[in-house]
Amino acid sequence: MSDRVRRIAEEKAARALRLACHRRAVVAALLATWPADPFARTDAEWSALRAALSEGCDNATIRNRTRQITAYLRVHGRLPAGLCELEGPPVVARQVSLAAADRQQVVVDRDDRIVRVWSKLPVCAAPVSYRDWAWHAAEVVLPPAVPAGVKVCTPTLRPRDGRVRVDLPWQTPHTPARVDGHTRGLGVDWGVNTLLTGTVADLEGGCVVVDGRPLRFDATGVSAKLVRLRRHREHLNTKADHLTRLRDGRPAHADPALTGKLARLQAEHAAVCARIRHLNHALAWSAARWLVDHASAVGATVIYVEDLATLEAAGRSRSLNRRLSGAVRGTVFTAVAHLAAKADIAVVTVPARGTSSGCPRCGTAVTHVKTPEGRVAGYRWAHCSCGLSLDRDHAAAQRIAARGLTNQTKTRRDRNGQAAIRTATDTPVRRRAPTPKQTRPAPVKTSRLLPLRRPGPAATRRSDCCRGRCRWCRSAR
Numbered sequence: 001m002s003d004r005v006r007r008i009a010e011e012k013a014a015r016a017l018r019l020a021c022h023r024r025a026v027v028a029a030l031l032a033t034w035p036a037d038p039f040a041r042t043d044a045e046w047s048a049l050r051a052a053l054s055e056g057c058d059n060a061t062i063r064n065r066t067r068q069i070t071a072y073l074r075v076h077g078r079l080p081a082g083l084c085e086l087e088g089p090p091v092v093a094r095q096v097s098l099a100a101a102d103r104q105q106v107v108v109d110r111d112d113r114i115v116r117v118w119s120k121l122p123v124c125a126a127p128v129s130y131r132d133w134a135w136h137a138a139e140v141v142l143p144p145a146v147p148a149g150v151k152v153c154t155p156t157l158r159p160r161d162g163r164v165r166v167d168l169p170w171q172t173p174h175t176p177a178r179v180d181g182h183t184r185g186l187g188v189d190w191g192v193n194t195l196l197t198g199t200v201a202d203l204e205g206g207c208v209v210v211d212g213r214p215l216r217f218d219a220t221g222v223s224a225k226l227v228r229l230r231r232h233r234e235h236l237n238t239k240a241d242h243l244t245r246l247r248d249g250r251p252a253h254a255d256p257a258l259t260g261k262l263a264r265l266q267a268e269h270a271a272v273c274a275r276i277r278h279l280n281h282a283l284a285w286s287a288a289r290w291l292v293d294h295a296s297a298v299g300a301t302v303i304y305v306e307d308l309a310t311l312e313a314a315g316r317s318r319s320l321n322r323r324l325s326g327a328v329r330g331t332v333f334t335a336v337a338h339l340a341a342k343a344d345i346a347v348v349t350v351p352a353r354g355t356s357s358g359c360p361r362c363g364t365a366v367t368h369v370k371t372p373e374g375r376v377a378g379y380r381w382a383h384c385s386c387g388l389s390l391d392r393d394h395a396a397a398q399r400i401a402a403r404g405l406t407n408q409t410k411t412r413r414d415r416n417g418q419a420a421i422r423t424a425t426d427t428p429v430r431r432r433a434p435t436p437k438q439t440r441p442a443p444v445k446t447s448r449l450l451p452l453r454r455p456g457p458a459a460t461r462r463s464d465c466c467r468g469r470c471r472w473c474r475s476a477r
């Protein structure tokens with residue numbers, strides 16, 4: 001085997017090892033500072049953990065690894081010695097990263113929309129000499145979504161469903177949007193009532209001013225559909241479990257009908273899962289498109305969102321978690337970052353702590369009450385002693401926008417280019433005086449429904465009844 005092939009394998013192994021090293025360091029830090037109650041660390045325990053961890057380890061990683069260690073503790077009655085005890089050997093995907101090889105192994109040439117990937121591959125199962133290796137060409141037609149004039153990189157090959165898939169990255173020059181110096185931004189809250197609730201905020205002389213109009217992306221219909229599909233999926237799961245137990249209790253090939261039924265159930269389960277996945281994806285991307293279009297339309301140069309990693313730590317309601325899985329929010333976030341980068345709009349995360357529990361005007365704790373109309377379930381309205389009365393998601397969006405705009409100088413980009421404000425202070429939000437509305441004449445009161453039954457004696461002339469609108473007059477006509 002040539003050195004180049006070995007290099008591809010080594011690159012793959014090195015990636016897995018680098019990841020394992022990172023995981024091992026996190027687990028070691030957690031074990032060294034294991035607290036009395038792992039889900040309620042004291043301030044001293046948190047600072048000890050932060051000191052032991054490397055820079056840039058997010059809360060989601062800490063939370064997931066803590067859960068993993070707690071599960072181990074429950075089963076074995078003791079803490080694990082390290083990562084190797086905690087989890088099995090890594091599973092490596094079946095793929096070939098051609099980027100690790102040079103031009104003697106891989107050549108990529110391009111003819112407008114057609115990319116030809118030439119790679120030297122063995123012609124038999126166990127190659128022994130140079131003669132057993134030959135150049136193979138794979139032709140890839142670029143999809144229409146890839147713009148002309150981009151630079152095509154060396155791909156990764158992976159087998160799937162009996163075919164070879166080509167993961168072809170492409171590059172296009174892009175300068176990231178600036179992270180400070182903004183005067184108009186969009187604050188967005190992952191809503192309890194709606195998927196996204198936004199507000200436009202301006203920075204005017206150190207004060208944050210809002211116009212008081214909420215922007216809402218309401219996904220009630222799709223959410224209801226998703227809930228129905230998830231329920232159906234659970235139902236199918238229960239049925240399949242039941243049938244599996246029945247089949248396992250019987251001798252082999254005792255009941256072919258049972259096996260057939262089980263196979264049908266599994267096929268339907270897979271179809272429902274795929275439907276949920278596609279719906280989540282479509283929902284996330286349309287929400288992101290809506291948000292970025294709104295930001296462009298109002299001339300905002302930055303979008304502030306809550307940091308997803310700290311969202312659960314902020315103790316959000318369980319109903320939100322049920323209605324929208326974290327995965328959807330993650331997809332929305334990725335999609336927003338992608339679309340905003342194209343529109344030259346910065347996306348900055350702010351800490352989620354206390355965004356919906358504080359008043360945007362005075363900063364004191366708000367109470368969550370029923371909506372003034374009282375038609376919908378839940379406590380969706382924020383009420384404060386200073387006189388604030390607002391939809392709670394809208395209030396949270398105002399607070400997020402204020403946090404972002406006034407802490408712009410603390411924005412940092414991490415290694416992946418993700419801009420974030422780690423610690424933030426709150427500033428009161430002022431509402432702009434409303435522009436005087438045009439006075440309209442008072443609407444004329446009319447009855448909503450036309451009478452089905454003639455209210456009095458028959459009219460002799462059309463104008464006596466309803467001027468030809470009711471069915472009595474129509475039949476007389």
Ligand SMILES: [Zn+2]
Pocket residue numbers: 359360361362363364384385386387388
């Ligand atoms: Zn207040």
